[in-house]
Amino acid sequence: MSGDARDDAGTPPTPPSTAVEPTGPAPAERRQEGRRASERRPTTIRRAIREELAGEPTEDDYAETHPQEHRATPVIELEHVYLGFDRPILEDVSLDARKGETICLVGESGTGKSTTLKLILRLLVPDRGRVCIHGEDITDLTFEEALEARQHMGMVFQSAALFDSMSVFENVAYPLREHTDMDDDEIEQRVREKLAFVDLDPDQVMAQLPSQLSGGMRKRVGIARGMANNPEIMLYDEPTSGLDPLSTGTITRLIMKLQRELDVTSVVVSHDIRSVFRMATRVAVLYERRIVFFGTPEEMAATDDKYLRDFLGGS
Numbered sequence: 001m002s003g004d005a006r007d008d009a010g011t012p013p014t015p016p017s018t019a020v021e022p023t024g025p026a027p028a029e030r031r032q033e034g035r036r037a038s039e040r041r042p043t044t045i046r047r048a049i050r051e052e053l054a055g056e057p058t059e060d061d062y063a064e065t066h067p068q069e070h071r072a073t074p075v076i077e078l079e080h081v082y083l084g085f086d087r088p089i090l091e092d093v094s095l096d097a098r099k100g101e102t103i104c105l106v107g108e109s110g111t112g113k114s115t116t117l118k119l120i121l122r123l124l125v126p127d128r129g130r131v132c133i134h135g136e137d138i139t140d141l142t143f144e145e146a147l148e149a150r151q152h153m154g155m156v157f158q159s160a161a162l163f164d165s166m167s168v169f170e171n172v173a174y175p176l177r178e179h180t181d182m183d184d185d186e187i188e189q190r191v192r193e194k195l196a197f198v199d200l201d202p203d204q205v206m207a208q209l210p211s212q213l214s215g216g217m218r219k220r221v222g223i224a225r226g227m228a229n230n231p232e233i234m235l236y237d238e239p240t241s242g243l244d245p246l247s248t249g250t251i252t253r254l255i256m257k258l259q260r261e262l263d264v265t266s267v268v269v270s271h272d273i274r275s276v277f278r279m280a281t282r283v284a285v286l287y288e289r290r291i292v293f294f295g296t297p298e299e300m301a302a303t304d305d306k307y308l309r310d311f312l313g314g315s
Helices: 027-052 059-065 113-120 143-150 168-179 184-197 215-227 245-262 273-279 297-301 306-313
Strands: 076-084 088-097 102-107 128-133 153-156 233-237 265-269 282-287 290-295
Touching (some): 076 113, 088 128, 088 265, 088 290, 102 113, 102 245, 113 233, 113 265, 168 184, 215 233, 233 245, 245 265, 273 297, 282 306, 290 297, 297 306
Parallel strands (some): 102 265, 102 282, 233 265
16 A cells, blocks of 8 residues: 555545654754754864863963063063054064963964064064064064074974985084084984974984975974074964875874973964864964954853854864
8 A cells, every 4th residue: 555545535544552652852853853953063162172272281270380580571472463455464462471381373374373483583564563573573673683583493394394415414403504513413412303303203304305204394394494593482384284184183282382481482383273273282273364352262162252152163
């Protein structure tokens, strides 16, 4: 009999008494539940991020391990910075980084994150405002003074920016040859030390060219080169960009290792929110030329701000 058969009276047949009544919600209720689940998605993501943060250092942990530095003059400070070219790039941007902190800059593409790194490096000068390193305004430094200031900073570029024609050894040794009076033995010892710190075997990689390395290994060589001068400040522009999840985790742990073991102050530009929430002491969010949030990962995860919720929900 077909599914729409009727009895002689023209009414549908009575279902057998053994039929089981549906126990799930009605279709309308299911649709409503689906909407509620969709509305809960950013909260669910933030909860997952908070769970992943379990065991990672927090702002309170930083205050306990750096009781004096927590209140000291910031190592890096931007005060009401404005910058524009043919259009405004940054407007009234202020942030600071204390000794041993890892500050992560996040935001949509084109919001001025990499530009902020160039201001800290004094490759750019703000139209208004101050950029200070250890309390000293660097905006009016001469070219030679700016070069000297950069010797206290290490930079890791998005593509690692290694010299293709140079071996790994020569790449890491380059800043030592350019800016120090170290002899060859001292340089080799320093190169080996830095390669070992980023979990690369010096004997295996020093003679290789960058083209012979994987993407993750090139990034680690870039970090080793940035560390070569034992800088107090490390700057990273998308250090995990284009890497597989395992390599991303390796780079993230290295940045955390620099903070914990060497007390380096770091500023990291990244789109990788999961890595940011693992490594950051504080997070600065750039949106429409301004910093719209500056606080701990836990505070960002708990925020009710609609833009930040949407930003996390899309990550």
